[in-house]
Amino acid sequence: MVDFPVLSLMTFLPIAGVLIILAIRGDEEVVAQNTKHMALYSSLFTFAFALFMYTRFDGTSAEFQFVEQSSWLKPLGINYHMGVDGISIFFVLLSSFLTPICILSAWDVVKTRVKEFMIAFLVLESFMIGTFVALDAVLFYVFFEGVLIPMFLIIGVWGGKRRVYSAYKFFLFTLLGSVLMLVGLLALYSETGTTDIPTLMESNIPIGLQYWLWLAFFASFAVKMPMWPVHTWLPDAHVEAPTAGSVILAGVLLKMGGYGFLRFSLPVFPDASAFFTDFVFWLSVIAIVYTSLVALVQEDMKKLIAYSSVAHMGFVTLGLFTATSQGIEGGIFQMISHGLISGALFLSVGVVYDRLHTREISRYGGIVKNMPKYATVFMILMLGSVGLPGTSGFVGEFLVLLGAFQVDTTIAALAATGVILGAAYMLLLYRRVIFGPRVNDDALSMPDLNARELGLLVPLVLLIIWLGVFPGTVMDKISPSVDKLISNYNERLELNVDPAAGPALIEYEEEGTQ
Amino acid sequence: MIDFNLVPLLPEIFLSLVGMGLLIVGVSQGNVSTRVICWASAAGLAITALILLGVGWETRTVLNGMFVMDKFAGFMKLLILTGLIASLALSVRYIIQEGMERFEYPILIIFAGVGMMMMVSANNLLTLYMGLELQSLSLYVLAAFHRNSIRSSEAGIKYFVLGALSSGMLLFGVSLIYGFTGTIDFTSIGETVSTLEVIPYGLTFGLVFVLAGLAFKISAVPFHMWTPDVYQGAPTSVTALFAIVPKIAAFGLLMRLLFEPFMGMSDQWIQIIYFIAVGSMVVGAFAAIAQNNIKRLLAYSSIGNMGYALIGLVAGTAEGAGAVVLYLAIYMIMTAGVFAVVLSMRRQGMAVYRLKDLSGLSQTNPGMAYPLAILMFSLSGIPPAAGFFGKLVVFNAAVASGYYILAVIGVVSSVVAAYYYLRVIKVMFFDEPADAFDKGIPFARRAILFISVLFVLGFAIKPNLFVSSSFDAASVLFTG
Numbered sequence: 006m007v008d009f010p011v012l013s014l015m016t017f018l019p020i021a022g023v024l025i026i027l028a029i030r031g032d033e034e035v036v037a038q039n040t041k042h043m044a045l046y047s048s049l050f051t052f053a054f055a056l057f058m059y060t061r062f063d064g065t066s067a068e069f070q071f072v073e074q075s076s077w078l079k080p081l082g083i084n085y086h087m088g089v090d091g092i093s094i095f096f097v098l099l100s101s102f103l104t105p106i107c108i109l110s111a112w113d114v115v116k117t118r119v120k121e122f123m124i125a126f127l128v129l130e131s132f133m134i135g136t137f138v139a140l141d142a143v144l145f146y147v148f149f150e151g152v153l154i155p156m157f158l159i160i161g162v163w164g165g166k167r168r169v170y171s172a173y174k175f176f177l178f179t180l181l182g183s184v185l186m187l188v189g190l191l192a193l194y195s196e197t198g199t200t201d202i203p204t205l206m207e208s209n210i211p212i213g214l215q216y217w218l219w220l221a222f223f224a225s226f227a228v229k230m231p232m233w234p235v236h237t238w239l240p241d242a243h244v245e246a247p248t249a250g251s252v253i254l255a256g257v258l259l260k261m262g263g264y265g266f267l268r269f270s271l272p273v274f275p276d277a278s279a280f281f282t283d284f285v286f287w288l289s290v291i292a293i294v295y296t297s298l299v300a301l302v303q304e305d306m307k308k309l310i311a312y313s314s315v316a317h318m319g320f321v322t323l324g325l326f327t328a329t330s331q332g333i334e335g336g337i338f339q340m341i342s343h344g345l346i347s348g349a350l351f352l353s354v355g356v357v358y359d360r361l362h363t364r365e366i367s368r369y370g371g372i373v374k375n376m377p378k379y380a381t382v383f384m385i386l387m388l389g390s391v392g393l394p395g396t397s398g399f400v401g402e403f404l405v406l407l408g409a410f411q412v413d414t415t416i417a418a419l420a421a422t423g424v425i426l427g428a429a430y431m432l433l434l435y436r437r438v439i440f441g442p443r444v445n446d447d448a449l450s451m452p453d454l455n456a457r458e459l460g461l462l463v464p465l466v467l468l469i470i471w472l473g474v475f476p477g478t479v480m481d482k483i484s485p486s487v488d489k490l491i492s493n494y495n496e497r498l499e500l501n502v503d504p505a506a507g508p509a510l511i512e513y514e515e516e517g518t519q
Numbered sequence: 520m521i522d523f524n525l526v527p528l529l530p531e532i533f534l535s536l537v538g539m540g541l542l543i544v545g546v547s548q549g550n551v552s553t554r555v556i557c558w559a560s561a562a563g564l565a566i567t568a569l570i571l572l573g574v575g576w577e578t579r580t581v582l583n584g585m586f587v588m589d590k591f592a593g594f595m596k597l598l599i600l601t602g603l604i605a606s607l608a609l610s611v612r613y614i615i616q617e618g619m620e621r622f623e624y625p626i627l628i629i630f631a632g633v634g635m636m637m638m639v640s641a642n643n644l645l646t647l648y649m650g651l652e653l654q655s656l657s658l659y660v661l662a663a664f665h666r667n668s669i670r671s672s673e674a675g676i677k678y679f680v681l682g683a684l685s686s687g688m689l690l691f692g693v694s695l696i697y698g699f700t701g702t703i704d705f706t707s708i709g710e711t712v713s714t715l716e717v718i719p720y721g722l723t724f725g726l727v728f729v730l731a732g733l734a735f736k737i738s739a740v741p742f743h744m745w746t747p748d749v750y751q752g753a754p755t756s757v758t759a760l761f762a763i764v765p766k767i768a769a770f771g772l773l774m775r776l777l778f779e780p781f782m783g784m785s786d787q788w789i790q791i792i793y794f795i796a797v798g799s800m801v802v803g804a805f806a807a808i809a810q811n812n813i814k815r816l817l818a819y820s821s822i823g824n825m826g827y828a829l830i831g832l833v834a835g836t837a838e839g840a841g842a843v844v845l846y847l848a849i850y851m852i853m854t855a856g857v858f859a860v861v862l863s864m865r866r867q868g869m870a871v872y873r874l875k876d877l878s879g880l881s882q883t884n885p886g887m888a889y890p891l892a893i894l895m896f897s898l899s900g901i902p903p904a905a906g907f908f909g910k911l912v913v914f915n916a917a918v919a920s921g922y923y924i925l926a927v928i929g930v931v932s933s934v935v936a937a938y939y940y941l942r943v944i945k946v947m948f949f950d951e952p953a954d955a956f957d958k959g960i961p962f963a964r965r966a967i968l969f970i971s972v973l974f975v976l977g978f979a980i981k982p983n984l985f986v987s988s989s990f991d992a993a994s995v996l997f998t999g
Contacts, residue, residue, distance in 0.1 A: 078908075079983045080841065080990045081915065121881075143911070147902035147979065154896055157941070161949045169949050173941065180901075180937055184930035187911075191918040191926065 010073045011061075012087040015054045015101065016135045019127035022047025026124055037119040041112060044123035048105040048130060055101040055134075062094055064482035067489035069140060069203060078143070083200050086140040091486030092267050092337065093137045095479060096260055099344045100133040103256045106461055107249035110352055113457070114248065114359055115163060122163060126249065129155040133257050137264060142190050142200040145268070149225075149261060150183045156250070156258065164245040171238075171245035178238040182228035189221025193273070206272040206493065209500070219277035222269050230262030232322060233292035236315045243311035244364070248355030251307065255314050256348035260340045263321050267337070271325065272490055275497040278326065285326040286409075286416045292319030293423035300430040306354045306364045309434055310347060313390060316423055317343045323420055324405035328494055332408025333487050338479060339401025342472060346389045346398055349465040353383050356458050357438075360451045366434065371443030376453045380439045382462050387435045389469045391428045397472035527579050527588030530571040530596065531636050537563035538629035545622030553620045554611065560625035561607045564632065568600040578995060580642055584704055587642035587775075591844075594992035595639040595771040598848055602764035603632045605855045608963040610756035613862050617754060617870070619665050627664075628760065631657035635764065639771030644693045644703040647772060651689070651736070654765060655682050661760065662753040674752025681735065681745045689732025695725030708780035715783070723787050729776070730791055736769040739829065740798030743822045747810075750818035755870060758814055759858035762821050767847050770828060774840055777832060778996040785835050792832050797928055799826030804935035812872050813861055816939060817854075820898060823936055824850050830922075830929055831913045837997040839916035841990030846909040848989060849978070853894050853906060856971025859964040860891045865957045874943065879952025887956070888947045890972045895944050897975045899937035905978035912986070 022043055029039050062070060069088030077085040089097060108126055115122045132155070135148035153176055161172035194200050197208045210218070228235045239259075243251050271278050293316050300312035317339065324336030356379065357372075358364055373380040389396035392403070402424060409417035443449055454462070472479060525532065541556050541563070576593035580586065607628060614620050630653060637650030659682060663675020697703050699722040700711040712718070735742040750758045777788055803823020810816040828850070831843035864871050881888035897904030910933065917926045978985065 077982065078986060080986050081912070118882075147907070150907075151902045154901055157944075158948065161945065169945060172949075173938070173945075176941060177934060177938060181931070181934045184934055185927070188914065188918065188923065188926045188930055191911075191915045192923065194915065195919040 010071075010087075011054060011058050012071050012089065012138045013073055015051055015058070015097070016087075016131055016138060018051045018054065019047055019104075019131040019134075023124050023127045026120060026127075029120070040120045040123045041108070044108050044127055045105060047127060048101070048108055051130065051134070052101040052105055055098050058089070059094065059098060062089070062482065064091065065485060067091065067485040072140070077141075081143075081194075081200075082198070083143045084141055085144060086201060087138045087144075088140045089138055091483045092490070093264065094482060095337070095341050096137040096257070096264055097134055099260070099341055100130060100137065100257045103253060103344065103348055104130040104133075106348070106352070106465070107252050109457065110252065110355060110461055111247070111249045114355070118162065122159070125155040125159050126253075129159070129253065133253075133261075136261055140202045142193070142202055142205065142269075145202070146183070146187060146190060149265075150180070152258060152261070153179055153183075156254065159250040160242055160246045163247040163250070166245070167241070168245045171241040174238045175242040178235065179225075179228055182225040182235070185221045186225035189218045192221070193218055202268060202273075205269075208273075209497070210274065212276045215274040215277035216280065219270060219274040219281060222265065222274070223281070226262040226265040226270065227288075228262070229265070230259060230318050230322060231315060232262075232288050232318070233295060233315065236292065236296065239315060240308050240311040243314075243351075244305060244307045248351060248358065251351040251355075252348040255310070255351055256344040259314060259318055260344060263318070263325065263336065263340050266322070266325050267333070267490070271328065271333075271494055275494045278328070278494075279498055282326050282328070282412075285322055286413060289319040289323035289326075290416055290419045290423075292316060293323070293420050294426065297423050297426035297430060301426070301433065303430075304366055306357075306366055306434065306438070307351065308364075309366075309430060310350050310354065313427065313430065314343065314347050316427060317347070317390075319423070320402055320405045320420065323416070324401075324408055327405075327408040327412045328491060329408040329411050330484070330487055330491055331404045331411070333491065334480060334483055335401050335404025335406075335408055337483055337487070338397070338472075338476065339405060341479060342389070342397035342401045342469070345465055345469050345472075346386055346396075349382075349386050349462060349469070350390065352458075352461055352465070353379070353386060356454065356462075357451065361448060366437050368445055369438045369448045370441035370445055371439075372448055372451060373439045374443070375449055375451055378454045378459065382454070382459075382466055383439060384435065385466050385469065387431045389473070391431050392424055395470065395473045397469045397476070399473060400476040524579075524581060526574055527581050527640075528586060529574055530567045531633055531640075533570055534563065534567045534629060534633050534636070537567070538626055538633065541622075541629070542626050545626060548622075550621050553614070553622045553624065556622045557607060557611045557625045560629050561604050563629065564600050564604045564607070567632075568597060568604075571596055571600065584706060585643040585646045586637075586640050587705075588640060590992045590995045591775070592640045592771070594844065594989065595767060596636050598767050598851060599632065599635045599639070599764055602767060602851050602855070603628060603760075605967055606756070606760040606763050606858075608967060609759050609855070609858055609862055611963060612961040613754070613756040616865070616868070617665060618667075619754065621664075624661070624664060627657045627661050631661070631760075631765070635768035638768045639775070641772060641775065642705045644696065644705075644708075647776070648686075648690065648693065650768075651772070652686060654768060655686065655736070658682075658761070658765060661757045662749055664757060665754045668752075668754075670752035671754060674749045677745055677752070678749045685732045685735035685742065687732075688728045688735075692725045692728025692730075692732065695721050695728065699725060705775070705780040709782065712781060712783035718784055718787065723784070726781060726784060726788060727791065730773075730788065733769055733773050733776075734795055737766050737773070737825050738818075738822050739795045739825050740802045740822065741795070743799065743802065746822055747806075747815045747818040750821075751812060751814045751872075755814065755858070755862050755872075758817075759855070759862065762817060762854045762858065763851050766821070766825060767851060770843060770847055774832065774843060774993070774996060778835075778840060789833055789835055792829055793922075793925060796826045796829035796833055797925065799823060799829065800929055800932040801826075804932040804939075807936065807939045810939070811874050813864070813874055813877070813943075814872050816874065816943075817857065817861070820936070820940075821854070823932065824898075827910060827913055827929060827933075830917045830925060833922060833925060834913075834916035834920040836916060836920055837994045838919060838990070839913070840993035840996055841986075842909075842912035842916040844989040844993045845986055846913050848985065849905045849909040852971050852974050853897050856890065856894050856968050856975070857898070859968040859971070860887050860894075863887060863956065863960045863964060866954060868957065874946055876953060877943065877946045878950040880947040880956075882952045883955040887960070890968050892944045892947060893972050893975055895940040899940035900933050901937070903976075903979040905975045908978060908982055908986070 072088035139145040303309035634654030641647035665671035807819035897906035
């Protein structure tokens with residue numbers, strides 16, 4: 006344990022960077038250079054803190070660690086409460102790891118309004134970390150929704166042709182979901198008299214109310230995740246966002262939905278979660294199969310990866326709601342692995358986009374000859390996305406399916422077809438871009454990865470392989486917290502078997518124990 | 520019992536004397552003294568605020584119970600005085616630029632201020648009416664202050680005619696209340712109402728008419744029609760004043776009226792307030808989408824915001840009342856900042872108001888664009904800006920009292936409203952730049968903009984500072 010507020014430091018260090026950047030004066034050129042460096046350093050420092058926290062984290066404990074608590078909104082009894090457990094720590098690491106990568110990826114690419122771009126990213130980082138470490142529901146909400154501001158600007162200012170439409174769609178979709186959660190949150194507060202997440206996890210909420218609250222929270226997390234059918238903002242946002250924006254969007258922002266399910270839906274509303282399990286399962290399966298099919302026919306590389314994200318997130322929701330340790334751990338692992346893989350995939354799309362300024366798949370083809378390094382990196386990422394054993398993608402999907410088979414064979418079988426479809430569209434993409442007919446001369450004259458791009462992609466690739474071979478690095482620290490979550494969940498379910506809501510619950514439990 | 524202790528009235532007395540004194544100066548010196556009188560008025564308001572802090576805020580009634588001074592009145596008056604100083608500071612350069620440099624301007628603001636302070640301290644239907652009229656008449660004149668402009672005159676006339684109508688309704692309601700309770704004193708009305716077994720229809724009618732009159736003053740639906748036209752027509756500095764201050768006074772009045780004498784009839788008035796709150800939020804959100812003039816847009820935004828503030832009243836609890844006070848305070852500070860920018864939208868010496876005129880402002884004038892963007896995010900209630908906390912407390916009050924549907928309507932309309940607030944940001948940040956605005960924003964405006972943005976951003980760091988004081992202030996309405 007440490008005796009200084011490491012979580013607050015991590016959360017607000019990027020903001021401190023912003024303040025320094027705001028003070029930079031001088032020529033535009035000089036300002037841009039200094040801003041980039043400043044942004045990089047503050048995000049690297051944040052990452053260093055995150056690593057430090059990781060080394061001091063006690064992986065055998067399921068308790069919240071590095072806890073900070075002080076009075077914040079006194080008349081309402083809302084506290085500034087922060088802490089991490091095994092569930093959140095890897096999301097914090099992921100956020101602080103991807104931000105410097107995003108900043109570096111934009112290094113030579115973003116040429117207009119560099120200062121604003123960097124400020125937006127640092128603010129975004131601060132809010133992302135805040136979301137994952139907040140242990141008060143209102144504080145969580147503040148960060149969770151605050152993320153919209155920088156992301157809206159990132160898409161809208163530095164995005165592609167339809168950036169305004171996409172930025173709006175992103176903002177309003179997510180906001181609508183979030184505000185419903187806000188009402189749910191307030192209802193929860195008026196019921197229990199607290200917004201403290203650890204306390205909420207202990208408190209018993211009447212089943213009738215749980216259903217409503219679960220739906221209110223679901224509205225927010227499902228949009229953020231995104232789950233079918235509210236996923237339509239994601240392809241638009243991804244296509245129009247600049248590369249760095251896509252990376253962070255796919256890498257971290259989508260995980261906030263899954264994190265929300267883990268922090269609120271499952272532990273606070275266990276009965277409602279059990280009740281709605283089938284509903285979530287079907288939505289997940291539809292997402293997996295349907296969006297995979299949609300991904301098959303995409304002509305735009307980013308759109309294809311965006312749809313594949315929706316499909317992968319379908320696995321996550323499926324895994325989380327199996328409420329088995331394999332399912333939940335697999336879900337978390339899948340989120341982390343997807344954060345790395347899709348982030349890297351968007352970076353790779355960015356690489357060719359920077360050279361040719363198009364994302365259309367048919368404009369490429371046969372670039373394996375002139376870009377061998379790129380082809381190699383892209384292949385590993387592609388295989389990771391497909392879920393090849395030996396990559397991190399495999400571990401997550403496999404565990405999720407393992408969990409799903411314990412609960413519902415039909416659903417698991419349907420979800421497993423998604424793995425095949427996933428392989429289909431990714432291999433198709435790879436064939437058309439990397440191999441394929443050598444018809445486009447400009448594509449064939451593209452130079453291979455430069456040192457900066459390699460420097461960005463290689464750590465990601467190594468991590469993907471490392472996690473594929475040694476998933477224990479992550480799993481060991483996750484499991485105590487997940488076990489605690491599940492045992493709490495089951496305890497509370499048994500406590501609340503009331504005759505009115507009985508049939509659905511009992512039926513479910515019987516299936517679960519088969 | 521005759522009570523000659525006028526100490527609680529000192530701020531009002533002093534401010535009236537300042538107004539009259541400056542009127543004499545103005546008449547003798549003519550319009551050349553406008554600037555001096557403006558700053559002297561601001562100083563007068565500031566001194567009044569100091570006196571207000573000095574008179575002590577424990578609950579006292581004077582003038583045979585016609586006037587009450589308590590924590591709530593004190594806090595609201597402080598807000599009013601701050602708002603008036605801000606709007607005066609925003610006005611000075613503007614009235615010179617627009618060629619309406621006449622000494623009556625600050626003096627009218629002062630008299631309006633005296634009226635507003637009377638309103639929040641009214642403990643009697645007569646005091647209520649006196650204060651309300653003193654405020655309204657000063658504001659009618661201010662709306663038409665740019666007398667060479669047709670729009671301004673039109674705004675003044677429209678405001679006056681509709682305002683007089685609403686005052687008439689209010690007065691009619693007052694007479695009904697008097698008729699059915701036999702008293703115009705708030706305390707006695709409260710006692711009478713609480714002893715009634717069946718509320719007579721006449722009394723309900725009276726309350727409805729009074730509420731209609733007051734709904735007009737806070738521009739709540741369905742009495743909001745004047746707002747966009749008056750906001751657009753009135754000189755922008757006056758629009759700023761309208762947006763910032765009178766609503767606080769009217770809300771102060773409304774809250775005291777509903778929570779003290781008429782608390783016993785809450786079943787009746789909650790339905791009414793519920794309806795106008797929903798109407799204001801929805802109309803404010805949807806009608807603003809179609810606006811291309813920033814002043815009209817802000818008019819609808821203020822209608823919508825009054826709807827949110829009314830949610831706190833519907834809750835009918837001390838928590839709700841505190842939420843209203845906090846909401847109004849935050850709204851006032853944000854609006855002052857927004858108008859500091861709107862007043863500075865000038866091209867070649869001409870004021871411009873179209874949304875399009877803001878195109879690409881983030882590139883031509885980032886010093887204006889970024890603060891405005893922050894304020895717009897705050898107005899749309901996105902955390903961590905202060906506006907979010909205002910919404911949080913009112914929705915919380917509604918949910919705590921079981922008004923779930925109201926809260927859901929509120930949050931959904933806030934998403935709709937976010938669309939048009941975002942449009943302002945979109946125009947400034949995503950669109951190609953138009954011609955730059957004139958340089959040289961006066962110091963006072965920059966200072967107000969700075970304070971406003973600092974407040975909006977800094978609120979989340981120490982929210983207790985403001986939340987506690989406004990909840991404290993409102994709680995006296997429920998203990999007395």
